Structure formats: C-alpha cells, structure tokens
Amino acid sequence: MKAWTETEETTNQLFDQFEGVIYHVLKKLNIQKNNSEYDDFLQEGRLLLLESYQESQSxxxxxxxxxxxxxxxxxxKLYWKFLHRITKKNIETVEFNQDWMQESEKDPYWFEVESDYKEFFRKLxxxxxxxLQYMMQSDESVTEYAKRIGRTRSAVQQDILSIRKKLKKFLDKHSKLDS
Structure with missing residues (x-):
C-alpha cells in the first residue's frame, strides 16, 4: 500500500461508509468474533479498504x-483475500510437505495406520x-500450476477441496479410533 496521505476526515468518512462491508464479508465467510484470528481479519480488511480506495479510479x-x-x-477484493487466507491456513494445518509420508513412516505406531493411509490414497x-503431489512439492501458485498442466484454476481448486475433504474425513475417523 502506498503511503496514506488522505485527511483524517476522509479516512473517517471511508470507515463510516464502508467498514460495514468488511463485517458483511466476514459474516458471509462465517468468520465470527470467537475465531482467534477475527481481529487479524478485521485489521486486514480495514487496510484493504484503504488500499482499495487508493486504487479506485473515482x-x-x-x-x-x-x-x-x-x-x-x-x-x-475482501472475499477473495480472506478466502485465500483461509485456504492457505487450511493447507498449512494439514501440513502437506515433501517429507509428510517419510515422517509418518518413522512413527513407531505407523503400522497401525498404514493400511488406513493406503485406503485414503486409494480414494483419491x-x-x-x-x-496432492503438487501441493506437497511445489511453490508455484494454483494459477501457474493450472496453466502449466492445461486445466482451469477452478478445476484445480476443486481437486484441492476434494482432497482436503477426504483427508479431513480420514483424520476425523483416525482421531476417533485413538480416543
């Protein structure tokens, strides 16, 4: 964002008129006040409001x-920024990385879940x-990856969503077995 040079009056008018848009998008994405990152989303939204004002033609x-x-x-702009942040957080939470399987196999209890993991992979x-291999091994964006393999970005996003759902289902099932 460029340095903010507007008057305090203009800034206050912007927030008075458009800050509700931030709350609307947060609500639409089901990001509620009890979310530990709610204040971070709100602050990011406020900065995006100011940045959008600077970018606007009128x-x-x-x-x-x-x-x-x-x-x-x-x-x-808010919707896609917040959605990107949520998606990135979800991918980080799952901890996809190159060594994911090797680390799992070193676990002394791996033999207890190995067949389950194989079942998970068979469901893909x-x-x-x-x-999934791209997610674990590549630093390129989804858009770049989609272009490289000749698919649409939305098709790749749908694959990622499906993988996450299947993995979440697997992890939920596995965590219930541990209890």
Missing amino acids: NPLDSADAAKQFNTYLQR TKIQMIT
Whole structure:
C-alpha cells in the first residue's frame, strides 16, 4: 500500500461508509468474533479498504454510483483475500510437505495406520494424486500450476477441496479410533 496521505476526515468518512462491508464479508465467510484470528481479519480488511480506495479510479465519497461500484469492488477484493487466507491456513494445518509420508513412516505406531493411509490414497482419483503431489512439492501458485498442466484454476481448486475433504474425513475417523 502506498503511503496514506488522505485527511483524517476522509479516512473517517471511508470507515463510516464502508467498514460495514468488511463485517458483511466476514459474516458471509462465517468468520465470527470467537475465531482467534477475527481481529487479524478485521485489521486486514480495514487496510484493504484503504488500499482499495487508493486504487479506485473515482472517489466513492463523491457520488452514489461511485460508492456502489466501490462497494462491489471492495466486497469482491475482501472475499477473495480472506478466502485465500483461509485456504492457505487450511493447507498449512494439514501440513502437506515433501517429507509428510517419510515422517509418518518413522512413527513407531505407523503400522497401525498404514493400511488406513493406503485406503485414503486409494480414494483419491489419479488427478487428485497428482494435485496432492503438487501441493506437497511445489511453490508455484494454483494459477501457474493450472496453466502449466492445461486445466482451469477452478478445476484445480476443486481437486484441492476434494482432497482436503477426504483427508479431513480420514483424520476425523483416525482421531476417533485413538480416543
């Protein structure tokens, strides 16, 4: 973000008129106040509001049409930024990395879950297995990866979502067996 040079009055007007958009997007994504990262999302949203204002071609405080256009733009920008952050956090939580399987196999209790992991991998389609390998081994973005393999970004995102659902189901089942 460029240095903020607007007056305090303009800043306050922006927050008065558009801060509700941040709360709306948080609610839409089911990010509630009891979420440990709620304040971080809120602060990121406020910064994005200011950044969006700087990027805007027209002043959203000047007219109703400009405000409506800015509101739509801000909603979209917030939604995708927050969704990206959530997705990244989910991937990090699952801890996909190159050594994931090797580390698991060193676990002294690996033999107890080895067949379950093999069952998990059998539930993945061939494309999902390739996507899982990409997730564990690559630093490129989903968009770059999709272009490289000749698929759409949304198709790759859907594969990632399916993998996460299957893995979550596996981990939920496995954690219930441990209890």
